[in-house]
Amino acid sequence: MIAVVALIVLLPFAAAAAGLLATRLGTRNLGPRAERVAYRRAAWFAIVPGGVSAALTVWLAASLAGGAGTSEGRFWSELLPGRVEGTLTVVETGSVPISLTLRDDGLSVLTGILVVVVALAVQVYSVGYMRDEPRYPSYSAFVSLFTSAMLLVVYAGDLIVLYAGWEIMGLCSYLLIGHWWEDRANSRAAVKAFLVTRLGDVGFLFGIFVLGTAAGGFRIDDVLRADIPQGTLIAATLLLLAGVAGKSAQVPLHTWLPDAMAGPTPISALIHAATMVAAGIFVVARLYPAFLAAPPTLDVLGVVAAVGMLGAALAALAQDDLKRVLAYSTISQLAYMGAALAAGSDLAAMFHLVSHGAFKALLFLCAGLVIHHVGSNLISHMGGLRRALPITFWTMTIGFAALAGLPPASGFFSKDAVLSAVEHGTGPAQPFVYASALLTVGVTGAYAARAWLRTFFGPARVEPLAEPPPGVAHVFDGREAPRSMLWPAGVLAVPALLLGLAGSAAGSAAGVKVEWGPAAVSLAVALLGAGIVYALWRSAPEQDPARLLGPFRVPCERAFYVDAAYAALVARPVLRLARAVVRTDARVVDGAVRGSGRATLGLSGLVRLAQNGNAQLYVTGLFAGLVLIAVAAVVLT
Amino acid sequence: MHVVYPVVISALLFSIGVYGVLARRNAILVLMSVELMLNAVNLNLVAFDVWLRDRLHGGQVLTLFVIVIAAAELGLGLAIVLAVFRTRRTVDVDRLRALAEVVRAPGSGRLDGEDAL
Amino acid sequence: MTSQAPGLWPPSGPEIVFLLLGAVAVGSALLVVTTRQLVHAALWLVVCFGALAGGYLVLTAEFVAWVQVLIYVGAVVVLLLFGIMLTRAPIGPSAGLDSGNRWAAALVAVATAAVLVTVVITGFRSAYAPLQPGQGAAEPLGASVFRTWVLPFEALSVLLLAALIGAIVLSRTDIRGRE
Numbered sequence: 001m002i003a004v005v006a007l008i009v010l011l012p013f014a015a016a017a018a019g020l021l022a023t024r025l026g027t028r029n030l031g032p033r034a035e036r037v038a039y040r041r042a043a044w045f046a047i048v049p050g051g052v053s054a055a056l057t058v059w060l061a062a063s064l065a066g067g068a069g070t071s072e073g074r075f076w077s078e079l080l081p082g083r084v085e086g087t088l089t090v091v092e093t094g095s096v097p098i099s100l101t102l103r104d105d106g107l108s109v110l111t112g113i114l115v116v117v118v119a120l121a122v123q124v125y126s127v128g129y130m131r132d133e134p135r136y137p138s139y140s141a142f143v144s145l146f147t148s149a150m151l152l153v154v155y156a157g158d159l160i161v162l163y164a165g166w167e168i169m170g171l172c173s174y175l176l177i178g179h180w181w182e183d184r185a186n187s188r189a190a191v192k193a194f195l196v197t198r199l200g201d202v203g204f205l206f207g208i209f210v211l212g213t214a215a216g217g218f219r220i221d222d223v224l225r226a227d228i229p230q231g232t233l234i235a236a237t238l239l240l241l242a243g244v245a246g247k248s249a250q251v252p253l254h255t256w257l258p259d260a261m262a263g264p265t266p267i268s269a270l271i272h273a274a275t276m277v278a279a280g281i282f283v284v285a286r287l288y289p290a291f292l293a294a295p296p297t298l299d300v301l302g303v304v305a306a307v308g309m310l311g312a313a314l315a316a317l318a319q320d321d322l323k324r325v326l327a328y329s330t331i332s333q334l335a336y337m338g339a340a341l342a343a344g345s346d347l348a349a350m351f352h353l354v355s356h357g358a359f360k361a362l363l364f365l366c367a368g369l370v371i372h373h374v375g376s377n378l379i380s381h382m383g384g385l386r387r388a389l390p391i392t393f394w395t396m397t398i399g400f401a402a403l404a405g406l407p408p409a410s411g412f413f414s415k416d417a418v419l420s421a422v423e424h425g426t427g428p429a430q431p432f433v434y435a436s437a438l439l440t441v442g443v444t445g446a447y448a449a450r451a452w453l454r455t456f457f458g459p460a461r462v463e464p465l466a467e468p469p470p471g472v473a474h475v476f477d478g479r480e481a482p483r484s485m486l487w488p489a490g491v492l493a494v495p496a497l498l499l500g501l502a503g504s505a506a507g508s509a510a511g512v513k514v515e516w517g518p519a520a521v522s523l524a525v526a527l528l529g530a531g532i533v534y535a536l537w538r539s540a541p542e543q544d545p546a547r548l549l550g551p552f553r554v555p556c557e558r559a560f561y562v563d564a565a566y567a568a569l570v571a572r573p574v575l576r577l578a579r580a581v582v583r584t585d586a587r588v589v590d591g592a593v594r595g596s597g598r599a600t601l602g603l604s605g606l607v608r609l610a611q612n613g614n615a616q617l618y619v620t621g622l623f624a625g626l627v628l629i630a631v632a633a634v635v636l637t
Numbered sequence: 638m639h640v641v642y643p644v645v646i647s648a649l650l651f652s653i654g655v656y657g658v659l660a661r662r663n664a665i666l667v668l669m670s671v672e673l674m675l676n677a678v679n680l681n682l683v684a685f686d687v688w689l690r691d692r693l694h695g696g697q698v699l700t701l702f703v704i705v706i707a708a709a710e711l712g713l714g715l716a717i718v719l720a721v722f723r724t725r726r727t728v729d730v731d732r733l734r735a736l737a738e739v740v741r742a743p744g745s746g747r748l749d750g751e752d753a754l
Numbered sequence: 755m756t757s758q759a760p761g762l763w764p765p766s767g768p769e770i771v772f773l774l775l776g777a778v779a780v781g782s783a784l785l786v787v788t789t790r791q792l793v794h795a796a797l798w799l800v801v802c803f804g805a806l807a808g809g810y811l812v813l814t815a816e817f818v819a820w821v822q823v824l825i826y827v828g829a830v831v832v833l834l835l836f837g838i839m840l841t842r843a844p845i846g847p848s849a850g851l852d853s854g855n856r857w858a859a860a861l862v863a864v865a866t867a868a869v870l871v872t873v874v875i876t877g878f879r880s881a882y883a884p885l886q887p888g889q890g891a892a893e894p895l896g897a898s899v900f901r902t903w904v905l906p907f908e909a910l911s912v913l914l915l916a917a918l919i920g921a922i923v924l925s926r927t928d929i930r931g932r933e
Contacts, residue, residue: 613737616730616855620659620862627865634873638769639762640881643813644874646776650783652867657787659859660852665837666792669799672830673783676806679822683815687890688883694898697890700818701899704825705910709917711830715837716924722841723927731853 001063002086005104005155008056008112012119012148015049019141035134042137046123046144053151054116061109085157085221096212099219101157110350111154111282114357115275117495119147121488122270125365128485129266129372139179143270146172150275154282159208159218162283166204166247169276170197176271177263186262193256200246200253207239211290224289237290237297240283241304248280248334251308255563257331258315261323265371268323269364273330274357281337281353285346292344295427302342302429306436309335311560313443317450318546318556321377322367325451328559329403330360332440339433340418343425348417351503355410359402359496365489366396370455372485379451380544384460391486393456395493402496404448404526405441413500415441416519423518441522445529450545453534458541643684650677664718664728668711675707760882768885772812779805790847796834803827815890 023042027034064083085103104112123143130136149172152165178190212218214236215226228236244250249257260272271277284291284301291297309332316328333356340349369392374382386393402411419441422434536545549556558564610617650673657670679700686696722728760766765773782802789795803826810819888894899907923929 611737613734614731614853614855615733615736616659616853616859618736620855620858623655623659623862623866624858627862627869630869630873634869638766638772638813638883638885640878640883641762641875642765642769642772642776643809644878645871646780646809648870648874649780649867651870652863653780653783653787655866656859656863659862660856661787662851662853663792663843665834665841665843666787666795666851668837669786669795669834672799672826673786673802676803676826679818680806680809683810683813683818683890684883687813687815687885688881690883690889693902694890694895695903697815697818697895698899698903700815701821701895702903702906702910704818704821705914708825708830709914711833712921713917713924715833716921718837719840720924728841728843729850729853731855 001060001084002102002104004056004060005084005086005102008053008060008116009102009148009151009155011049011053011056012144012151015045016141016145016148019045019137019144023137023141038137039131042140043127046140047120047127050116050120050123050144050147053147054113054120057109057112057116060104061113064104064106064109087157087219097217098160099158099217100161101219102155102161103157103220104155107282107285107350108154110354111278112151114278114354115147115150115154118270118274118357118361118492119143119150121361121365121492122266125269125368125485125488126264126266128482129368130264131482135179139176139264142172142175143267146176146271146276150279153279157220159212159220159223162220162286163205163208166243166279166283167201169271169279170194170201170247173197173260173271173276176267177260179264179267180262183262189256189259189262193260196253196256197246200243202242203239204243204246207236207241207243210236210239211287220286224287228290228293230293233290234294234296237287237294238300240287241297241301244280244284245304246280247283248277248338249331250280250335250338251304251311254308254312254331255559255566258324258327258559261321261327261377265323265364265368268327269361269368272327273360273364277330277334278337278353278357281334281341281349284338284341285350285353288341288346291341298342298344299427299429301338302425302427302433305335305338305342306429306433307335308332309339309440310436310443313440313447314549314552314556315559317443317447318549318553320379320544320557322370322379322382322451322455323364323377325379325447326360326363326367329444329447332444333360333403336415336418336437336440339437340421342427342433343422343430344427345417345421345424348414348421351417352414355402355414355496355499355503358492358499359399359409359411362395362489362492362496363399363403365485365492366392366399369485369489370396379454382455383458384456386456388460389456391490395489396456397452398493398497400448400452402500404445404530405522406526407523408501409497410495410500410503412519412523413504416515416522417504419522420515420518438522438525442525442529445526446533446545446548449530449533450537453537453541454544458537638687640684640688643680647677647680647684650674650680662729662731664721664730665715667730668714668718671714672707672711675703679703762879768812772809775805775808775812778802779809790849790851791845792838792843792848792851793835793845796831796838799834800827800831803831810890812885813890814885814887817890817892817895 019042023038023045024034027037030037083103083105085101088100088102091098091100123140126136126140126143130139133139146169149165149168153162153169156162156165174190174194177193178187181187181190208218210232211223211228214228214232215223217223217226242253246253257272257277261268263272291301312328312331312335316325316332319325319328333352337349337352337356340346340352369389370382370385371377373385373389373392376382398409402409405411405415407413419434419437422430422437425433427433532548533545536548546553546556555561610621654670654672654674654677657673658667661667661670682696682700682703686694686700689696718728721733725733727733779802782798782805785798786795786802789798803822807819807822807827810816810822
């Protein structure tokens with residue numbers, strides 16, 4: 001069984017290696033057809049291993065479902081009770097051993113399914129989306145590598161193995177955001193994402209070290225079973241939280257995610273909506289017993305989530321770029337999961353993680369279709385696309401409904417689970433978190449409605465764009481996108497719509513019921529938010545409903561100036577310091593070097609005055625020295 | 638005969654020879670000064686030979702040898718001086734500066750490549 | 755040797771003669787290195803060498819004294835005069851015979867003199883050599899040269915030959931070095 005798990009992880013890795021090394025093998029003699037051949041080969045390399053991996057994951061889930069139950073009492077252990085763990089080898093490091101362990105249990109398989117399904121959908125979608133892209137082979141190989149890394153995180157049975165996957169994901173994210181690196185802004189965004197997540201990863205790595213040292217081993221089971229003092233645990237989980245905030249784009253470290261939309265849209269769907277950003281939440285769920293034993297960490301997480309969800313939702317309401325709207329909504333939704341975790345319900349968090357993964361990937365793929373058609377990212381360039389893109393319209397409507405939490409879409413159930421978890425939370429910050437969550441539901445409804453209305457209804461505002469700059473998909477003549485792009489969106493629409501029902505069915509089987517009272521309240525709030533936007537839009541369809549924010553609109557659009565604050569507080573002082581260092585280097589260090597050189601030259605010039613070729617002078621010196629030596633010899637002896 | 642007398646005179650002669658070697662410009666005068674120094678040494682040798690009553694007469698024989706060598710040296714030295722005079726038209730020691738470093742053009746006292754730093 | 759030595763003062767007869775000759779030698783040597791006329795310098799050198807030869811006689815080194823007169827006063831000075839003549843030095847006083855190095859040279863020379871005189875006076879204040887005429891006559895010296903010192907003597911002959919050839923090679927303009 002563990003061999004299957006290893007296969008699931010290694011297949012995409014092999015695909016990545018093949019995609020990087022073999023796509024252009026032997027195509028040199030094909031002339032102009034070489035590009036086509038490489039493209040087709042890369043597509044096969046990308047899709048087939050991903051498909052096999054997905055099939056194996058489903059088989060794994062089925063076999064786990066029939067496994068023996070464990071006593072963990074979580075809903076995935078009810079649903080998928082089996083559990084397998086295998087260790088390849090234990091690396092003796094001299095102090096704390098590292099075990100190369102893979103494990104799969106309900107949590108892993110649940111997340112694994114999300115990853116492979118979304119990754120497969122994205123790979124299929126990319127075949128159409130990146131049709132004219134010369135760097136498609138490396139692109140698809142990186143996507144495969146990313147998938148492999150994420151699966152490694154998901155199936156890791158050892159914290160160091162998990163960290164390896166975690167870092168590879170960061171690398172792939174960097175590579176893929178900067179896919180169109182010709183544009184300076186894109187490579188800047190990639191560097192920003194890399195640096196910001198790296199900042200969190202420092203904390204994450206040290207958190208792992210603290211946990212591993214305290215537990216005497218990095219194996220997750222050992223760590224969770226170990227008897228660690230609470231102070232150590234709080235320190236470790238807080239450090240881990242830094243990494244989680246970086247990867248899952250939570251409040252202090254969230255700024256990279258909106259900029260990461262510079263990457264191709266399928267990448268936004270895969271990495272920055274469905275999977276990589278979920279890794280942070282997944283890790284918290286994986287190490288949840290440790291977090292539960294450290295309540296201050298959970299309180300911090302709750303406050304961070306509360307601030308993040310509302311702020312990001314407000315920012316999403318004011319954005320003009322469709323992908324940035326979705327990016328901020330991702331931050332907001334991830335904050336929901338964080339809030340659920342803070343409230344003590346990893347069940348709700350994972351439920352929302354899976355449903356959000358499905359509907360956010362769907363939304364991004366649909367946004368890609370829209371952008372593909374319009375040739376621009378800006379909502380103000382869209383409008384009235386309902387007739388032009390009927391399939392996109394319907395699938396995206398499902399996505400927005402799920403995002404806003406409207407029944408019967410999946411978001412309704414998962415968000416309700418989160419809200420009820422937050423409501424029942426016992427931490428000191430819970431009332432604040434609950435109020436923020438409820439408000440955010442309303443704002444979410446508002447921005448979902450705004451994006452939906454502005455994109456698909458109202459007057460068409462398509463402007464012919466002559467030559468799209470890199471970073472923007474190419475304009476197509478066709479009305480709808482090619483099939484390979486429509487199919488994944490359509491397939492993802494099914495879980496986005498139905499996953500909630502299935503989840504709640506599974507949840508009720510596990511003894512967790514939908515609480516209809518709070519559900520009705522949140523639905524009413526969401527409808528209220530959507531209704532306000534609808535009313536505003538009705539009164540003036542050509543104007544942006546975001547004007548309801550009034551004077552707050554600009555701060556919201558700028559995401560409350562967090563970027564500017566970071567630039568002022570961090571970037572500029574660092575730059576100034578760097579310049580000072582450069583100046584110091586040039587003036588003091590180089591000056592010392594040059595000065596010593598000049599001083600030596602000057603001194604040697606003085607000495608050289610004696611070296612004037614007059615042999616008599618030399619002999620004078622010789623005799624003077626002799627006399628001195630003689631005097632010294634006489635005096636000293 | 639006190640040994641001090643010849644030895645002190647020899648020291649004075651030697652110092653005078655040193656002065657001549659160091660201060661005179663004309664190469665022939667320098668050679669003369671060298672002869673003075675050699676004679677000072679000879680006086681020394683003779684005085685010590687007399688004082689020590691060397692049976693082998695090492696001091697006086699060495700004096701003879703020194704005289705011979707001095708003659709040979711002078712012959713060669715004059716030949717060199719004449720050769721120099723033939724090529725340079727001068728025998729002024731302080732104007733024969735071929736030993737000096739090649740003098741660069743004024744203002745180029747900086748090393749090459751320093752500007753690139 | 756020094757046990758029954760008389761005191762430094764008053765000097766004995768030979769000592770007075772020797773001191774007078776030494777004064778002449780030192781004085782003429784000073785003139786050699788200070789005179790403004792090249793030819794005069796050579797001539798003062800003759801006086802100096804002659805005085806030294808006298809000194810050798812007083813010191814009972816007769817043979818050395820005659821050799822001194824023969825070779826130095828005779829040959830060497832003549833050679834020097836030829837050198838002066840061949841380099842077309844001006845006859846009569848000429849200003850630039852001393853180089854700019856003069857003061858440093860004087861300093862070094864005075865220092866050398868001070869060191870040497872101090873050292874020899876400290877070292878040989880009480881050394882006394884009784885003079886025995888005939889010690890440095892031609893016979894014992896010749897015997898010594900051709901018995902004990904015959905090997906260095908032969909080596910010197912080779913040296914002289916080499917110097918001779920060298921001087922010829924240097925002087926002749928039609929012999930070129932290997933280019």
